[in-house]
Amino acid sequence: MSTKKTPSRKVTAPKIEIDASRRPPLGMPPAVFLRDYWQKRPLLIRNAFPGFVSPIEPEDLAGLACEEAALSRLIAHDREHDTWQVRHGPFDEAEFPGMPDHDWTLLVQDVDKWDADVAEVLEAFDFLPRWRIDDVMVSFAAPGGSVGAHVDQYDVFLLQAHGHRRWQVDASPNPPLEFRHDVELKLLSEFTPTHEWMLGPGDMLYLPPGVPHHGIAEDACLTFSVGMRAPSAAELLGDFVDTLASGADESLRYRDPDLTPPRDAAEIDAVSMGRVVEALNALRMNDPDRLGDWFGRFITLYRSAGTVMADDAPFSADGVEQAFAGGATLMRHPFSRMAWRRATRGASLYVSGQTYALPVRDAQIIANGAVLDGADYTRLSNAGRACLAELLGAGHYQPIDDPDAHG
Structure with missing residues (x-):
């Protein structure tokens, strides 16, 4: 009796490089990306943002790095002696014109909180929970500028905004992760790349946590780093x-x-x-609502870059209604973080560490409302309107009389 062998099906590993021209920014449905790449393997995405033009110039980034409230760093590398220098801002504007023409990098955190045009980049990442996205860090690097070979403990998307950067990645199963002890930065003592790419404007590199990588500026360049909140x-x-x-x-x-006489009085x-x-x-916390409220408060405060200040003259619900009736629009404060969760009764809205009990629809409208107009307001219940007045008075929203002036 003869037996026929069933041909074995070849399992093809997902590609590590794709072109997203026809389907930006991932080149595939988000569900496929999350299944095959998210927290599993790196992916180089050519033309993730076709024709991308940086909304910010190096001079703008340098100016922001001089602000007291901005989080900025300057990293310089002496290649001859392989030494690294790290300085933290704010910086003096006068020092940037005298910087060397190579081997240094300026990094500024939370640029999306300071620049609305940079914040618009995040709209392309709506395939992820918004509360998971941390910030857009922007780096300017002179030719040869780098922060060294390192690993991040969170997912990151590295979008090339201007100029060119060469990226090296170690995608091997168990890469060495020992750090150097002779530098202030957490740099890898051993790094052997398995892949190397040159990225131009609009190209993007996705890296899961723990993947060693090294980026070197080929020319003067800007890179947007979209990082995740991963406590x-x-x-x-x-x-x-x-x-x-x-x-x-x-x-x-x-x-x-139930205590009984111990065999040894000194023994635990x-x-x-x-x-x-x-x-x-x-x-x-056996109560799911208590546990959920704790996490909602925690994650909307985690790694907060700035504080939202209360308004000197708190708004009443009537004041909010009058503002909308006059054609005003409410714009959320860039440092205000919001999320919501279904609760046993209705929903909980979390705003920068505070909890508000609301009907589900109200929580959805407010949490998703970076900009709210009169139509949004009419959809809110009385509880939602009162909450919005409280948030407005606390500084989480600002009334804008001319919405067109703000894009």
Whole structure:
């Protein structure tokens, strides 16, 4: 009796380089990208933003780096001695014209909070939860400028905005991740790239957490880095425990009503440790709403770049209604972070660490409303309108009389 062999199906690994001209910015449906690449493997996306023109010039970035409230760094590399110098802003405008013509990089965090045109880039990343996106960091590098071979512990999209940058990536399964001990930066002591690409304007490189990479400016260039919010387990646990402890009932204590004479009075035995676990378990957040509210407050405050200041003259609900009736539009403060979650009853809206109980539709409208107009306002319930007045008074929105003047 003869047996026929069934041909084995070849499993083809996803490509590491694609052209997205026909389907920017990913070159594929978002669901395919999330399935095959997200937190799994790097991807070079040619023409992710076809014909991209940077909305910011190097001079603008230098000016922002001189602002007291901006988070900026200047990194210089001495190639002859392989030494690195890191300086933190704010910087003096007078020092930029005298900078060398090579081997230095200026990096500014949260540029999307300062420049509305840069913030528009984030609209292309609406295939990700908005609360996961952290900021757009913009770097200017003189020819040869770099921050060294390193790894990030979060997902990042590196969009080439101006000029050209050569990227090297180690996509091997278990790359060495030891750091150098002779520099202030967390640079890799060993780096062997498996891939190397030259990126021009509109090209983008996606890197999952933990992938070693090294970018070197081929000419004077600008790179936009869209990074994710990815708190470490230690950060989550620290804030979670603080929240538990702050609201803990003092009557919840270590108890041993079943105590028996110990074999050794100096020993902490297994039974005692079991009681310790019981005492800790008594503090657990078994209520999904309490747990969700903790995380909503935490993630809308995590790595906050700036503080939203309250208005000197808080708005009333009537004041908001009058503003909309006069044709005003409300624009959200760039440092205000919002998210929402379905709760046992209705929804919870989270705004920069604060919680507001609202109907689901109200929470959706406000959390998604970077700009709100009269039509949005009419869709809100009375509770939503009162909440909006409170947010406006707290500085989370600003009334704009001429919406066209703000794009």
